[in-house]
Amino acid sequence: MLEIKNLVVQIEDKRILNGLNLTVNNGEVAAIMGPNGSGKSTLSYVIAGKEDYEVLDGEILLDGQNVLEMEPDARAAAGIFLAFQYPLEIPGVASMTFLKAALNAQRKARGEDELTTPDFIKRVNAAATQLEIPKDMLKRALNVGFSGGEKKRMEILQMALLQPTFCILDETDSGLDIDALRIVSEGVNALRSPDRSFLVITHYQRLLNHIVPDTVHVMSAGRIVKSGGKELALELEANGYADYRESEAA
């Protein structure tokens, strides 16, 4: 379970999160929607531990453990995964090499044995097949020259391989074609389980047709301003954020 209490965050003297409260229970899929610049990516970075952000107040607890005190790699080992809105390129490092290094680093941090190469390859191949990622792509340098959609697929492949317990998907649907959206959604749905939760950031209802959320939260000006069930997303699709923008001014 992830609990965020009264989170206040700024970057370079600019306040971005303003006392944000959010709880995501085990097994829950929570969607976050909200206007551009409302702080959705910022929230995901702060949960994952990006350095540049100054946390002025509040706390983030993962199963009761204070996440804010942990290094990003320790948070990853503890089960936090972020599928980036803009995945980074790592020139010269084959995707396969990267995946293996990441998986073994996490296993080491948790005091588990490294995977043997055949075991590792079996797992990667299974995940790649499900996400319809060609094997050749795994030999290429990570994300270098990948199309926007291929990068997003690679993020989900990493998630499937690392088996995190708290998964944040930051606009994973943007850049995906119709078939890819379905394939990626199926990949995510296959990972849904009672002890894994998801925070799905998106602008569009269409992703939520595939990945049906348990809860939907509206974020505006660095706060959760409304929460509801999956029908809230449909309402937003129809009416836009006009109502909630007003709450910014208030």
Next chain:
Amino acid sequence: MPAVQETIDQVRSIDVDQYKYGFETEVEMEKAPKGLSEDVIRFISAKKGEPEWMLQWRLDAYKRWLTMREPNWARVSYDKVDYNDIYYYAAPKKNPAPKSLDEVDPEILKTYEKLGIPLREQEILAGVEPQNRVAVDAVFDSVSVATTFKEELKKAGVIFMPISEAIREYPDLVKQYLGSVVPVTDNFFATLNSAVFTDGSFVYIPPGVRCPMELSTYFRINEKNTGQFERTLIIADKGSYVSYLEGCTAPKRDENQLHAAVVELIALDDAEIKYSTVQNWYPGDSEGRGGIYNFVTKRGDCRGKNSVITWTQVETGSAITWKYPSCILRGDNSRGEFYSIAVSNGKQQVDSGTKMIHLGKNTTSRIISKGIAAGKSDNTYRGLVSAHRKATGARNFTNCDSLLIGNECGAHTVPYIESKNATAVFEHEATTSKISEDQMFYCQQRGLSEEEATALIVNGFVKDVLQQLPMEFAVEAQKLISISLEGSVG
């Protein structure tokens, strides 16, 4: 930004180097009197039992050297070397010319054991495929203490021995080729080396022979205040092939030590020489105290048609590096290659690169250089590509990439291009990049520590060059690069 700040702090706080080879060996040494003079040169020549012509050659070089000035065009700065405050010859007192390993001082054997350099053929043979064997010439300060697999190589017609031995046993070959690539008068350090060189390896591969194993020389500086002036001469006769590896280390000391080597390669018609170096001389501490001055002249002559010379270097050590392994592409259709990884950290200064001199027709060359600068180091690539009037159809491709870690280091690229033939095609690419904080965060988000992430990104950066190294060496080199960069991130 916080991450950068932390990196800087971390780099500042490296007090003890990660250098693993900094131990000293206690052996009684015999030395020439300190300083440089005709007498010292006579002393060295006599110790080596050299013929008169060799002594004359040295003395001529010395006279010439006295009229020369130390070059100052490289982008390095260092305290002046006092050439009279150096020992030019140091050899183990007990048996300086051992006939077999049993005669070698056990302390010295232990040294190589500690360094991981196998000298006992039986041990090398155990568990190693015959084609993966490596013959070693071990040079300790001024003398070669052991050369392995000499007999077996001899059966194939290959001569592999200390150069001091070759001068006595194969004077004609040595006379014919020594100084034919790097003339005695070439440059200040090469001329100094010609006067005082002490040991190094000699290799001759007869026509049509593919050398049955990798050859290598391992240089160790041990003695204080002693310079190492090795001389290596490799001749690949028509249609032959040899791959040669060179490694080197030195103890940690507060004073600087001078290493001024000369390496000459000669490839005749259709011959190929691959020369790889893993240079790991003591780099000095984080304050820039101590470390080796590595002033080296390495040059290969593709003398015959269709000949090939490849230089591959992984440079992680030395306080100052001044080194430009070059190829003279004399034979028609000959090819020169230069693959380099130069890592600098702390206060190291590297000025390194290559020269590709196209003289023959349809000669080609390829330069791939990867410079990695961390800490407060300076890393310069300096390269010359030239085409002579007659070098019709000359082609070069150059790619120089620099990677910066932190904000206090520098990377510089200084390419010179001279073409006197209109048909020559020279391509040059250069990039400078930094490991971005976003890349770091991405890797850490996947579970990698900052150090693991840096190592991974750096490995990706140098991949094209590592692939050129013999397999075992590549793994070693990869480890070495990570060690050299340890402590360069927070």
